[in-house]
Amino acid sequence: NAGVMQNPRHLVRRRGQEARLRCSPMKGHSHVYWYRQLPEEGLKFMVYLQKENIIDESGMPKERFSAEFPKEGPSILRIQQVVRGDSAAYFCASSLDRNNEKLFFGSGTQLSVL
Amino acid sequence: GDSVTQMEGPVTLSEEAFLTINCTYTATGYPSLFWYVQYPGEGLQLLLKATKADDKGSNKGFEATYRKETTSFHLEKGSVQVSDSAVYFCALIDSSASKIIFGSGTRLSIRP
Numbered sequence: 001n002a003g004v005m006q007n008p009r010h011l012v013r014r015r016g017q018e019a020r021l022r023c024s025p026m027k028g029h030s031h032v033y034w035y036r037q038l039p040e041e042g043l044k045f046m047v048y049l050q051k052e053n054i055i056d057e058s059g060m061p062k063e064r065f066s067a068e069f070p071k072e073g074p075s076i077l078r079i080q081q082v083v084r085g086d087s088a089a090y091f092c093a094s095s096l097d098r099n100n101e102k103l104f105f106g107s108g109t110q111l112s113v114l
Numbered sequence: 115g116d117s118v119t120q121m122e123g124p125v126t127l128s129e130e131a132f133l134t135i136n137c138t139y140t141a142t143g144y145p146s147l148f149w150y151v152q153y154p155g156e157g158l159q160l161l162l163k164a165t166k167a168d169d170k171g172s173n174k175g176f177e178a179t180y181r182k183e184t185t186s187f188h189l190e191k192g193s194v195q196v197s198d199s200a201v202y203f204c205a206l207i208d209s210s211a212s213k214i215i216f217g218s219g220t221r222l223s224i225r226p
Contacts (some may be wrong), residue, residue, distance in 0.1 A: 004157070033213065033214075035216075041218055041219070042203060042216045042218035042219045043158070043203065043216040043219075044216075045213045045215065045216075048212055055212060056210070056212040059213075091157055091158070093157075093158075101146055101148075101163065101207065102160075103160070105157030105158040106157050107156055107157045108157055
Protein backbone atom coordinates (compact mmCIF):
# COMPACT_ATOMS: atom_id res chain seq x y z
CA ASN A 1 0.00 0.00 0.00
CA ALA A 2 1.90 3.02 -1.26
CA GLY A 3 1.99 6.07 0.92
CA VAL A 4 1.47 9.64 -0.14
CA MET A 5 3.46 10.21 -3.32
CA GLN A 6 4.77 13.59 -4.28
CA ASN A 7 6.61 14.48 -7.47
CA PRO A 8 8.91 15.77 -8.50
CA ARG A 9 11.14 15.40 -5.49
CA HIS A 10 13.18 18.40 -6.58
CA LEU A 11 12.07 21.16 -8.93
CA VAL A 12 14.21 23.99 -10.23
CA ARG A 13 12.61 26.98 -11.88
CA ARG A 14 13.79 30.38 -13.04
CA ARG A 15 12.02 33.49 -11.90
CA GLY A 16 8.82 34.02 -13.88
CA GLN A 17 8.28 30.38 -14.78
CA GLU A 18 5.46 28.18 -13.55
CA ALA A 19 5.83 25.39 -11.00
CA ARG A 20 3.47 22.42 -10.80
CA LEU A 21 3.69 20.15 -7.80
CA ARG A 22 1.81 16.86 -7.73
CA CYS A 23 0.46 14.84 -4.88
CA SER A 24 -1.14 11.42 -5.06
CA PRO A 25 -2.83 10.66 -1.75
CA MET A 26 -2.90 7.27 -0.12
CA LYS A 27 -5.30 4.85 -1.74
CA GLY A 28 -8.83 5.59 -0.65
CA HIS A 29 -8.01 9.01 0.82
CA SER A 30 -10.15 11.86 -0.44
CA HIS A 31 -8.81 14.68 1.76
CA VAL A 32 -5.59 16.48 0.85
CA TYR A 33 -3.64 19.19 2.66
CA TRP A 34 -0.74 21.27 1.36
CA TYR A 35 1.88 22.80 3.64
CA ARG A 36 4.93 24.93 2.94
CA GLN A 37 8.15 24.74 4.92
CA LEU A 38 10.56 27.62 4.56
CA PRO A 39 14.20 27.09 5.52
CA GLU A 40 14.59 26.73 9.29
CA GLU A 41 10.88 27.34 9.84
CA GLY A 42 7.89 25.22 10.68
CA LEU A 43 5.18 24.03 8.35
CA LYS A 44 2.66 26.62 7.31
CA PHE A 45 -0.79 25.47 6.27
CA MET A 46 -1.74 26.49 2.75
CA VAL A 47 -4.90 24.71 1.61
CA TYR A 48 -7.25 21.84 2.39
CA LEU A 49 -9.08 20.11 -0.44
CA GLN A 50 -11.57 17.35 -0.78
CA LYS A 51 -12.27 15.76 -4.13
CA GLU A 52 -13.18 18.59 -6.53
CA ASN A 53 -13.67 21.07 -3.68
CA ILE A 54 -11.52 23.58 -1.84
CA ILE A 55 -12.52 23.43 1.82
CA ASP A 56 -10.08 25.87 3.42
CA GLU A 57 -7.62 28.05 1.51
CA SER A 58 -6.90 30.49 4.30
CA GLY A 59 -3.14 29.90 4.03
CA MET A 60 -2.83 30.41 0.30
CA PRO A 61 -1.22 33.61 -0.98
CA LYS A 62 -3.82 35.71 -2.77
CA GLU A 63 -1.95 35.81 -6.05
CA ARG A 64 -0.04 33.33 -8.22
CA PHE A 65 -0.95 30.25 -6.14
CA SER A 66 -3.75 27.82 -6.88
CA ALA A 67 -4.63 24.25 -5.99
CA GLU A 68 -6.95 21.60 -7.28
CA PHE A 69 -7.90 18.04 -6.50
CA PRO A 70 -9.85 16.68 -9.48
CA LYS A 71 -12.13 13.69 -9.45
CA GLU A 72 -9.47 11.68 -11.24
CA GLY A 73 -5.75 12.12 -10.81
CA PRO A 74 -3.45 13.77 -8.30
CA SER A 75 -3.83 17.02 -6.45
CA ILE A 76 -1.88 19.85 -8.09
CA LEU A 77 -0.37 22.89 -6.42
CA ARG A 78 0.38 25.47 -9.08
CA ILE A 79 2.61 28.51 -8.64
CA GLN A 80 2.65 30.98 -11.49
CA GLN A 81 5.46 33.45 -12.17
CA VAL A 82 7.65 32.08 -9.38
CA VAL A 83 9.88 34.38 -7.37
CA ARG A 84 12.91 33.56 -5.20
CA GLY A 85 10.77 33.77 -2.08
CA ASP A 86 8.76 30.77 -3.27
CA SER A 87 11.79 28.53 -2.71
CA ALA A 88 10.73 26.08 -0.04
CA ALA A 89 9.76 22.50 0.65
CA TYR A 90 6.12 21.81 -0.15
CA PHE A 91 4.50 18.92 1.67
CA CYS A 92 1.27 17.19 0.92
CA ALA A 93 -0.70 15.14 3.42
CA SER A 94 -3.81 13.04 3.04
CA SER A 95 -6.46 11.55 5.26
CA LEU A 96 -9.28 9.09 4.80
CA ASP A 97 -11.90 11.47 6.07
CA ARG A 98 -12.18 14.81 7.78
CA ASN A 99 -10.62 13.31 10.89
CA ASN A 100 -7.26 14.94 10.31
CA GLU A 101 -5.80 13.33 13.40
CA LYS A 102 -4.74 10.61 10.99
CA LEU A 103 -2.69 12.55 8.50
CA PHE A 104 -0.10 10.85 6.33
CA PHE A 105 2.61 13.02 4.82
CA GLY A 106 4.52 12.71 1.59
CA SER A 107 8.28 13.25 1.36
CA GLY A 108 7.83 16.71 -0.09
CA THR A 109 8.89 18.65 -3.19
CA GLN A 110 11.86 20.96 -2.81
CA LEU A 111 11.31 23.96 -5.05
CA SER A 112 14.32 26.09 -5.89
CA VAL A 113 13.84 29.32 -7.80
CA LEU A 114 16.96 30.69 -9.48
CA GLY B 115 -5.95 32.55 16.24
CA ASP B 116 -4.70 29.19 17.42
CA SER B 117 -0.94 28.83 17.65
CA VAL B 118 1.88 26.65 18.92
CA THR B 119 5.17 27.81 20.42
CA GLN B 120 8.06 25.43 20.94
CA MET B 121 11.59 25.85 22.15
CA GLU B 122 14.09 26.90 19.57
CA GLY B 123 16.85 24.60 18.51
CA PRO B 124 19.13 23.22 17.73
CA VAL B 125 19.36 20.96 20.73
CA THR B 126 22.49 18.83 20.98
CA LEU B 127 22.74 16.02 23.52
CA SER B 128 24.94 13.05 24.21
CA GLU B 129 23.57 9.56 23.79
CA GLU B 130 21.56 8.33 26.81
CA ALA B 131 20.90 11.89 28.02
CA PHE B 132 17.44 13.01 29.14
CA LEU B 133 15.47 15.03 26.62
CA THR B 134 12.86 17.73 27.11
CA ILE B 135 11.47 19.84 24.28
CA ASN B 136 9.03 22.45 25.51
CA CYS B 137 5.76 23.23 23.76
CA THR B 138 2.95 25.58 24.72
CA TYR B 139 -0.20 26.37 22.82
CA THR B 140 -2.90 29.00 22.44
CA ALA B 141 -6.29 27.75 21.36
CA THR B 142 -10.01 28.16 21.69
CA GLY B 143 -11.42 25.21 23.54
CA TYR B 144 -9.48 22.01 24.04
CA PRO B 145 -7.72 20.93 20.88
CA SER B 146 -6.05 17.60 20.25
CA LEU B 147 -2.26 17.90 20.57
CA PHE B 148 0.47 16.12 18.62
CA TRP B 149 4.18 15.62 18.25
CA TYR B 150 5.44 14.90 14.76
CA VAL B 151 8.98 13.89 13.81
CA GLN B 152 10.79 14.61 10.53
CA TYR B 153 13.86 12.55 9.73
CA PRO B 154 16.34 13.94 7.18
CA GLY B 155 14.93 13.97 3.66
CA GLU B 156 11.54 12.64 4.69
CA GLY B 157 8.05 13.87 5.40
CA LEU B 158 6.56 14.20 8.83
CA GLN B 159 5.45 11.20 10.83
CA LEU B 160 3.09 11.23 13.76
CA LEU B 161 5.05 10.40 16.91
CA LEU B 162 2.35 10.66 19.56
CA LYS B 163 -0.85 12.46 20.41
CA ALA B 164 -3.23 13.34 23.25
CA THR B 165 -6.84 14.30 22.82
CA LYS B 166 -7.89 15.62 26.22
CA ALA B 167 -6.52 17.14 29.40
CA ASP B 168 -4.22 14.92 31.49
CA ASP B 169 -3.89 12.38 28.67
CA LYS B 170 -0.37 11.08 28.15
CA GLY B 171 0.74 10.19 24.66
CA SER B 172 3.67 7.81 24.30
CA ASN B 173 5.61 6.06 21.54
CA LYS B 174 9.17 4.78 21.03
CA GLY B 175 10.15 5.87 24.54
CA PHE B 176 8.86 9.42 24.03
CA GLU B 177 6.12 10.83 26.23
CA ALA B 178 4.08 14.02 26.44
CA THR B 179 1.28 14.98 28.84
CA TYR B 180 -1.58 17.32 27.94
CA ARG B 181 -1.53 20.01 30.66
CA LYS B 182 -4.58 22.23 30.43
CA GLU B 183 -3.59 24.42 33.37
CA THR B 184 -0.28 25.40 31.78
CA THR B 185 -1.43 24.93 28.14
CA SER B 186 1.63 22.78 27.57
CA PHE B 187 2.56 19.52 25.88
CA HIS B 188 6.28 19.04 26.55
CA LEU B 189 8.06 16.13 24.87
CA GLU B 190 10.33 13.96 27.02
CA LYS B 191 12.51 10.90 26.63
CA GLY B 192 14.56 9.32 29.37
CA SER B 193 17.51 8.13 27.27
CA VAL B 194 18.03 9.39 23.74
CA GLN B 195 19.77 7.50 20.94
CA VAL B 196 21.66 8.70 17.89
CA SER B 197 18.73 7.51 15.77
CA ASP B 198 16.50 10.07 17.49
CA SER B 199 18.30 12.87 15.64
CA ALA B 200 15.57 14.64 13.70
CA VAL B 201 13.34 17.71 13.73
CA TYR B 202 10.41 17.55 16.15
CA PHE B 203 7.21 19.52 15.64
CA CYS B 204 4.53 20.22 18.20
CA ALA B 205 1.08 20.69 16.69
CA LEU B 206 -2.63 21.06 17.38
CA ILE B 207 -5.85 20.80 15.48
CA ASP B 208 -7.31 24.27 15.13
CA SER B 209 -10.69 25.24 16.54
CA SER B 210 -12.39 24.85 13.18
CA ALA B 211 -10.97 21.32 13.02
CA SER B 212 -10.06 21.91 9.41
CA LYS B 213 -6.29 21.82 9.72
CA ILE B 214 -3.31 21.03 11.89
CA ILE B 215 -1.20 23.97 13.03
CA PHE B 216 2.50 23.30 13.59
CA GLY B 217 5.14 24.92 15.73
CA SER B 218 8.39 26.03 14.18
CA GLY B 219 10.17 22.75 14.90
CA THR B 220 13.14 21.86 17.09
CA ARG B 221 16.17 20.23 15.54
CA LEU B 222 17.65 17.55 17.78
CA SER B 223 21.16 16.18 17.30
CA ILE B 224 22.46 13.29 19.39
CA ARG B 225 26.21 12.71 19.73
CA PRO B 226 27.46 9.13 20.05
